[in-house]
Amino acid sequence: MEFLLSEEQLEIQDTVKRFLDKHCPSTALHSYFDDPAQLPEAIWQGLVEMGVPALIVPEAFGGMGMTLLDLAIIAEVLGQAAAPNPLLGHTLATQALIYAGSPAQQEKWLPKLASGECLASFATAESGNWLAPSLSCVNGNITGQKQHVPHAEHAQLIVVALAGGRYALIEQGATGLEISAENVADRTRPLASLNLNDCPAELLDGDCGNAAEPILNTALVLLAADSFGGAAQCVDMAVDYAKTREQFGQPIGKFQALKHQLANMAVDVEPMRGLYWHAAYAFDQEPETASRQAALAKAHLSDRFLHVARETVQAHGGIGYTWECDAQIFIKRALFNYTFMGNAGLHRKRAADLADW
Amino acid sequence: MDLKYNASYEAFRQQVVAFLGEHWPAPDSAGDSRAEKEAWFRRQAIAAGYLYRGVPREFGGSEQEPDILKATIIRDEFSKRRAPMEAPGIGNMMLVPTLLECGTQEQKERFIPKTLTGEYHWAQGYSEPNAGSDLASLRTRAELVEGENGPEWSINGQKIWSTLAQFAQYMFVLARTEPEAGKHAGISYLLIDLKNPGITIRPIKQVTGGKEFCEVFFDDARTPADWIVGERGEGWKVSKATLAHERSSIGGAQTAVGLFEKLVELAKGVEYQGVTAIDHPQIRERLVTLEGYVQSHLYSSYRQLSMAAAKQNAGRIGLMNKLINTNIGHMVADIAKDLINDAALLMPPAKGRAEGDEKWLNQFFGSLGVAIAGGTSNIQRNIIAERGFGLPRDDAE
Numbered sequence A: 001m002e003f004l005l006s007e008e009q010l011e012i013q014d015t016v017k018r019f020l021d022k023h024c025p026s027t028a029l030h031s032y033f034d035d036p037a038q039l040p041e042a043i044w045q046g047l048v049e050m051g052v053p054a055l056i057v058p059e060a061f062g063g064m065g066m067t068l069l070d071l072a073i074i075a076e077v078l079g080q081a082a083a084p085n086p087l088l089g090h091t092l093a094t095q096a097l098i099y100a101g102s103p104a105q106q107e108k109w110l111p112k113l114a115s116g117e118c119l120a121s122f123a124t125a126e127s128g129n130w131l132a133p134s135l136s137c138v139n140g141n142i143t144g145q146k147q148h149v150p151h152a153e154h155a156q157l158i159v160v161a162l163a164g165g166r167y168a169l170i171e172q173g174a175t176g177l178e179i180s181a182e183n184v185a186d187r188t189r190p191l192a193s194l195n196l197n198d199c200p201a202e203l204l205d206g207d208c209g210n211a212a213e214p215i216l217n218t219a220l221v222l223l224a225a226d227s228f229g230g231a232a233q234c235v236d237m238a239v240d241y242a243k244t245r246e247q248f249g250q251p252i253g254k255f256q257a258l259k260h261q262l263a264n265m266a267v268d269v270e271p272m273r274g275l276y277w278h279a280a281y282a283f284d285q286e287p288e289t290a291s292r293q294a295a296l297a298k299a300h301l302s303d304r305f306l307h308v309a310r311e312t313v314q315a316h317g318g319i320g321y322t323w324e325c326d327a328q329i330f331i332k333r334a335l336f337n338y339t340f341m342g343n344a345g346l347h348r349k350r351a352a353d354l355a356d357w
Numbered sequence B: 001m002d003l004k005y006n007a008s009y010e011a012f013r014q015q016v017v018a019f020l021g022e023h024w025p026a027p028d029s030a031g032d033s034r035a036e037k038e039a040w041f042r043r044q045a046i047a048a049g050y051l052y053r054g055v056p057r058e059f060g061g062s063e064q065e066p067d068i069l070k071a072t073i074i075r076d077e078f079s080k081r082r083a084p085m086e087a088p089g090i091g092n093m094m095l096v097p098t099l100l101e102c103g104t105q106e107q108k109e110r111f112i113p114k115t116l117t118g119e120y121h122w123a124q125g126y127s128e129p130n131a132g133s134d135l136a137s138l139r140t141r142a143e144l145v146e147g148e149n150g151p152e153w154s155i156n157g158q159k160i161w162s163t164l165a166q167f168a169q170y171m172f173v174l175a176r177t178e179p180e181a182g183k184h185a186g187i188s189y190l191l192i193d194l195k196n197p198g199i200t201i202r203p204i205k206q207v208t209g210g211k212e213f214c215e216v217f218f219d220d221a222r223t224p225a226d227w228i229v230g231e232r233g234e235g236w237k238v239s240k241a242t243l244a245h246e247r248s249s250i251g252g253a254q255t256a257v258g259l260f261e262k263l264v265e266l267a268k269g270v271e272y273q274g275v276t277a278i279d280h281p282q283i284r285e286r287l288v289t290l291e292g293y294v295q296s297h298l299y300s301s302y303r304q305l306s307m308a309a310a311k312q313n314a315g316r317i318g319l320m321n322k323l324i325n326t327n328i329g330h331m332v333a334d335i336a337k338d339l340i341n342d343a344a345l346l347m348p349p350a351k352g353r354a355e356g357d358e359k360w361l362n363q364f365f366g367s368l369g370v371a372i373a374g375g376t377s378n379i380q381r382n383i384i385a386e387r388g389f390g391l392p393r394d395d396a397e
């Protein structure tokens, strides 16, 4: 037994990291941030070429049949770079097809999602309600609103979560589909609202007995992993700045108050890696604990990421409060991770309910 | 990554259960006192490969491959049966790893095996009234003099806060042997038998009312010349040797998990604002918030142990484990004091067990001691920042 990543996992993590170092350095990150209407084409194409969207798709449908852990460690690296990317919505749509699609629907869509030929997204939130969608598909049409749909304008396919644990597919350009961009804080993962007016939709009609749970857990694990990467990067940024910035004739990192602030940040962050690894591992190997571990991990990691991102702004002084500083991007990523799919209060409550307490 | 309790682990669990069935409680033939019975039991458990899995057989350990799941099974089954685990105390925590790293063959053979079984109790003689966090400023001296049986160290000075020194047979002491050398370079690491003449031990009453730590006075106390660990003037390095090779023990994290489980049990048995505490949304949220830290610590320790087994360096996380443990202790105390409600007005007895929920005050106070002993939390933060991040040291240090 062991609790470590394999050589292959470290290798793919490293490959994605090197790609992002090249294609998503701070300058590129800021230009994406300032133009959120654009799909981060180069990053997405790179991820597609490295096979990232294919990772968790079964081999029968042109994927690699790998585990959620394999994908989560990529989410960590994306979080570390604060990389603008549409992977979250795409992955949730992919999971919806895997868990709720009929063989014919899987045959039709999964190869395209795996190859990146088709970009997909996932719509669930309805005015603050993340977990119990109310819309339904009547005679092949949906009417109603959805909020906070990632990269909706660029997705060719949107999976819409419906009442009763059902899902439906809407294709880009469908009649009665109105997409309006939200004025989001985190512009690396822009969101849009959908107004559906008798919009033609195709119900996923596989056996979707428990699809809602794995889809939710996938989201929670990926957000937890992303939070670890982002939080670790915040610590590194704040430490690096403390080594170079001088005041009172010395590096500010020599002042004990700042040292202790940085040490406290690291003490929050470093052990969390194990928590998200384990949540991913539970998804893959221990289905009976998967939901609780995913809820716990998302609540804890996103909560600590947000805290550490705030501290990072503080540790940078005035520069930390500017639009130019990377810290502002991380704090907004942290807000997204904290809130998307339900905030820490909600998932802590779920974790408590899922315990035998 | 593989944490599956497959058939071989289930078989291992059965072995452990069967072993415990045969050996604990210990038979009358094992000895009269509880201490004798525990030492007997530990010898059997070592022979079976369940305790001291990281210590070589040569020195009384069981020398097993590191294995997180086996370690967890052992902890679970031993604690279900209330069987003695590895002997608690500073001897096994600090002296054994230090001797394994820096001791002579003779020192290892002489001291390690009986420390493992709990027969030898050790006290740590580091802190002095004027040398706490700034330990290297210590002033207790040791000089080599001619004794009846050859050269010996003569020790003069005072130590303080020495835990359980009143019950210990031996002490490991940091003393200044090279007064001309610099602050750190003048210190040596000596072992001494506390029964020797010239040693006075005075227990000090603690916050808890118990007397767990002591002042220890040395007045020309003697110890043999070869009871020095490492060379003269290397004592500072020797005392840090085990930190450099941070034992990736998962003990601390497992203890945190156990404490958390007890806290949940407590919440199931008490009322909070008119309902059973475990049903109160606030308590549920606070418990899960704490559990996020506890589980992070647990899986982080799994990772560290796996890395150690794979001969990889886990990096700066090794410097953080003490502070992480300490923080969890503070959070537990914070929730416990609300759960026990009025019992927080009562003092648990200094000796023996409290009947009521005020027994949680032992944890409440004890967590404060944890934050001080072995380097205060502020000192841990300094270490993380300076050694972990490479930030410039304070001029005072």
Ligand SMILES: Cc1cc2nc3c(=O)[nH]c(=O)nc-3n(C[C@H](O)[C@H](O)[C@H](O)COP(=O)(O)OP(=O)(O)OC[C@H]3O[C@@H](n4cnc5c(N)ncnc54)[C@H](O)[C@@H]3O)c2cc1C
Pocket (backbone or CB within 6 Å): A256, B090, B123, B124, B125, B126, B127, B128, B129, B131, B132, B133, B134, B160, B161, B162, B163, B164, B213, B368, B369, B370, B372, B373, B374, B375, B376, B377, B378, B379, B382
């Ligand atoms: C329960 C318990 C058991 C103990 N057992 C033993 C034992 O068995 N053997 C032994 O030798 N010692 C033992 N100690 C002593 C312990 O190691 C010291 O108390 C500890 O190192 C702190 O030293 P001090 O008490 O002199 O406090 P001080 O060093 O005077 O510290 C007082 C306060 O100042 C802060 N401070 C000091 N220096 C700095 C700095 N550089 N930066 C920031 N803050 C600083 C500290 O964090 C603390 O909050 C024990 C202590 C306790 C509480």
